[in-house]
Amino acid sequence: MSVDDAETLPERPRRRRTPKPHAAGVKAVAAAAGVSLGTVSNVLNRPEVVSPLTRAKVESAMASLGFVRNESARQLRAGSSRILAYLMLDAGNPFFTDVAKGVEEAAQAAGLSVFLCTSSEDADREAAYLDLLEQQRVQGILITPIDQNSSRLRKLPSRGTPVVVVDRALDEGEHCSVAVNDVLGGELAISHLLELGHERIAYVGGPNTIGQVVDRREGARRALRTAGRPAADLVELTTGALTVAEGRGAGQRLAGLPADRRPTAAFCANDLLALGLLQQCVSLGLRVPEDLAIVGYDDIEFAEAAAVPLTSVRQPRQLLGRTAAELLLDESSNPDHEHQRVTFTPELVVRTSTRGTL
Amino acid sequence: MSVDDAETLPERPRRRRTPKPHAAGVKAVAAAAGVSLGTVSNVLNRPEVVSPLTRAKVESAMASLGFVRNESARQLRAGSSRILAYLMLDAGNPFFTDVAKGVEEAAQAAGLSVFLCTSSEDADREAAYLDLLEQQRVQGILITPIDQNSSRLRKLPSRGTPVVVVDRALDEGEHCSVAVNDVLGGELAISHLLELGHERIAYVGGPNTIGQVVDRREGARRALRTAGRPAADLVELTTGALTVAEGRGAGQRLAGLPADRRPTAAFCANDLLALGLLQQCVSLGLRVPEDLAIVGYDDIEFAEAAAVPLTSVRQPRQLLGRTAAELLLDESSNPDHEHQRVTFTPELVVRTSTRGTL
DNA sequence: GGAAGGCTATGAAAGGTTTCAACAGCGTCC
DNA sequence: GGACGCTGTTGAAACCTTTCATAGCCTTCC
Numbered sequence A, B: 001m002s003v004d005d006a007e008t009l010p011e012r013p014r015r016r017r018t019p020k021p022h023a024a025g026v027k028a029v030a031a032a033a034g035v036s037l038g039t040v041s042n043v044l045n046r047p048e049v050v051s052p053l054t055r056a057k058v059e060s061a062m063a064s065l066g067f068v069r070n071e072s073a074r075q076l077r078a079g080s081s082r083i084l085a086y087l088m089l090d091a092g093n094p095f096f097t098d099v100a101k102g103v104e105e106a107a108q109a110a111g112l113s114v115f116l117c118t119s120s121e122d123a124d125r126e127a128a129y130l131d132l133l134e135q136q137r138v139q140g141i142l143i144t145p146i147d148q149n150s151s152r153l154r155k156l157p158s159r160g161t162p163v164v165v166v167d168r169a170l171d172e173g174e175h176c177s178v179a180v181n182d183v184l185g186g187e188l189a190i191s192h193l194l195e196l197g198h199e200r201i202a203y204v205g206g207p208n209t210i211g212q213v214v215d216r217r218e219g220a221r222r223a224l225r226t227a228g229r230p231a232a233d234l235v236e237l238t239t240g241a242l243t244v245a246e247g248r249g250a251g252q253r254l255a256g257l258p259a260d261r262r263p264t265a266a267f268c269a270n271d272l273l274a275l276g277l278l279q280q281c282v283s284l285g286l287r288v289p290e291d292l293a294i295v296g297y298d299d300i301e302f303a304e305a306a307a308v309p310l311t312s313v314r315q316p317r318q319l320l321g322r323t324a325a326e327l328l329l330d331e332s333s334n335p336d337h338e339h340q341r342v343t344f345t346p347e348l349v350v351r352t353s354t355r356g357t358l
Numbered sequence C: 001g002g003a004a005g006g007c008t009a010t011g012a013a014a015g016g017t018t019t020c021a022a023c024a025g026c027g028t029c030c
Numbered sequence D: 001g002g003a004c005g006c007t008g009t010t011g012a013a014a015c016c017t018t019t020c021a022t023a024g025c026c027t028t029c030c
Helices: A003-008 A026-033 A037-045 A052-065 A071-078 A094-109 A123-135 A151-158 A182-195 A211-226 A244-256 A271-283 A301-305 A317-333 B003-008 B026-033 B037-045 B052-065 B071-078 B094-109 B123-135 B151-158 B182-195 B211-226 B244-255 B271-283 B301-305 B317-333
Strands: A083-088 A113-118 A140-143 A163-166 A176-180 A201-205 A234-238 A265-268 A293-298 A311-314 A341-344 A347-349 B083-088 B113-118 B140-143 B163-166 B176-180 B201-205 B234-238 B265-268 B293-298 B311-314 B341-344 B347-349
Touching (some): A026 A052, A037 A052, A083 A094, A083 A123, A083 A317, A094 A317, A113 A123, A113 B113, A113 B123, A123 A151, A163 A317, A176 A182, A176 A317, A182 A201, A182 A211, A182 A265, A182 A293, A182 A347, A201 A244, A211 A234, A244 A265, A244 A271, A244 B301, A265 A271, A271 A293, A271 A301, A271 B301, A301 B244, A301 B271, A301 B301, A317 A341, B037 B052, B083 B094, B083 B123, B083 B317, B094 B113, B123 B140, B123 B151, B140 B317, B151 B163, B163 B317, B176 B317, B182 B201, B182 B211, B182 B265, B182 B311, B201 B211, B201 B244, B211 B234, B234 B244, B244 B265, B271 B293, B317 B341
Parallel strands (some): A140 A163, A163 A176, A176 A341, A201 A234, A265 A293, A293 A311, B083 B113, B083 B140, B163 B176, B201 B234, B265 B293
Antiparallel strands (some): A311 A347, B311 B347
16 A cells, blocks of 8 residues: 555545446447447347458457447437336236236237236336336336226327237227127126026126126126026125135135025136135035036136136137237337227136036 | 428438437426426436425426436436346246245335246247346346256356346355255155155156256155155156146046056145146046045145145245345345355145045 | 449447536525 | 535536448449
8 A cells, every 4th residue: 555545545536336347338349349339239230231250250249248238228329119018917817927928929929028017906006117117118018907097097108108908998098908808708607507597696706996897797797687587696795806815705605605595606707716716615515516606707727727627708818918919019110000999709618617527 | 382392302301210209308397497407307316405496396397298207318327227027937827926926025115116027938038038138237137047057147147137046046156046945845745645654656747957846856755765665656757847737647647547556645846737637637536635645836826726725835935036036135235245045944734635624 | 444333331429317516595603 | 704514506428329421442334
């Protein structure tokens, strides 16, 4: 240590900021390869315009310096992102992860990447992620919204971030939407149970703020009307969420009813509820489907894997995701894009939980 | 149209690029509010240093212009990102989504957001996402790797992107890791089955490139040795992946064995396999646990919800994710950070699939 | 032999934000 | 009454890349 050091110690040299370990940028690469900045950029973005020799020099310089392109700077200048986001309602529900698989498929085909986010059915979280994604200037947002009337959601497209609503059909607005006809799904389920001779049927689902819950119940009621049955034949059990645990709770309530008042069949708003219900009822001694037939909704993989395979209303999950992503891509690349509402048709898959041995 | 126009038509005015619809930046906000650029930035980043009056002016200007902060520019200049990424093996496995939940929890507590990515057990995809995330300069990466010896993975930390390996303990290297003792888990499962009097036991799992599969089998063998049993008592059924479908296939093979050679118990490398196995065996007429006892691994929610509730080895999934995220945060904020290998202890949860009625 | 034209490579400008040294205004203290 | 300190605000530089008009060189063709 020299005397000098001691003197200058108090006023530290003060770098502008702590630099990342080895941040080699295009500049360093250009210097190492003996070319200009622009050429390095061309190697990255339009390799075909640069001569093979030069390209090789640049590429080897990149490799030896460990160059990593700074996406922020790229995006800032180029103005576009190569990323799509899917904001899910609940990552724990296999339905959504299957939709996500379809999204990824379509994105990969277009050379884009997908970031998944999950709102966990929390409106604040949803809002926070929407803000974040907008600030990131992602190419577009796919969302299964909690509240489809959110003003935040409506504002996004006018500011340049395309939005596609997944699994919910919006009446109007600045987005495309992709959904499955939930009313029809409900009808399918109840018609099936009526054909099997069931008279008193439970509808298990909630909360009523969730559009899917409402639509599926509406379908159930419609099927009863069509069959000329009184609406009172549908016993409604409301749950607090669409989870296995809530399904178990509903099972408890159901099994507790005296046998002569207990429904002989239950239609659940999704498979998680149905699986919980199934488990609880079986463990309380009810036989499925003899004492209680059960129909679920979504046909997730675990529906078939349950020891009493579950009859369920199948939705084209992956197709849903793929279509949504394709609509989004069209919106962001095709100047004549027109918003669409795509609706798919659900399909009843009959298994042991309603028909017994086949 | 003037004559001039006709003349200049061929050489189109050529905007630098098509601007996003209404891109109001800090500059526009500053102008509208009658303050300088720096003040707007202060409102965004250090609101406490700006006087309430000025702040109000700026905020109302922001609102009326629909200002959205450009995160790319922010990150470019500030050098740091407020985002964490978790690169999962398989979004369809509830185990990983539960881990993700823990990650989100910890991230939220620290004011960060989480992007989820899924490699779908595809090494190329994993590599592509790692590149992407590094280019995005995310604050750090949590990963359950396919190949934990990937050179790409090892390079990341030295270039400034911290990495924490989840659900895998690495022997060395530049990262922290968080894992559960899989060997012990295997031992727990087999010891339990031995105590129940089973003599011929199947181990169902694969492929052998997956560390978890290997470790759990190792634990199984160790338990047999400890009990003084020959290694041949463990019948190995190798699967191609850890999925429900593969479990079903294994069930088919198992049920096809003549009763006197068929194992009386099966230990599966994860719950997806176990659920598939359970379903197939039941539908082929085997009684669980009387004819075949089954132990799974992970204790995902569906394990308990299965109509024959599954005995399983429970891992602290959410805690795993939370701890991993905390290690990552420490690494990126604490200059004295030292890499750690955290190992949790698994726990056997006994249910009907091995013990019958309780 | 010289002009035209095709390839490549160059260098400066631009993109929106944060940062920070400097400054203005104003009350306080001696 | 002057120096000082405090609070709030300013303006320019810096972050790293992409873009594009232009320049240089080489070939080709008249």
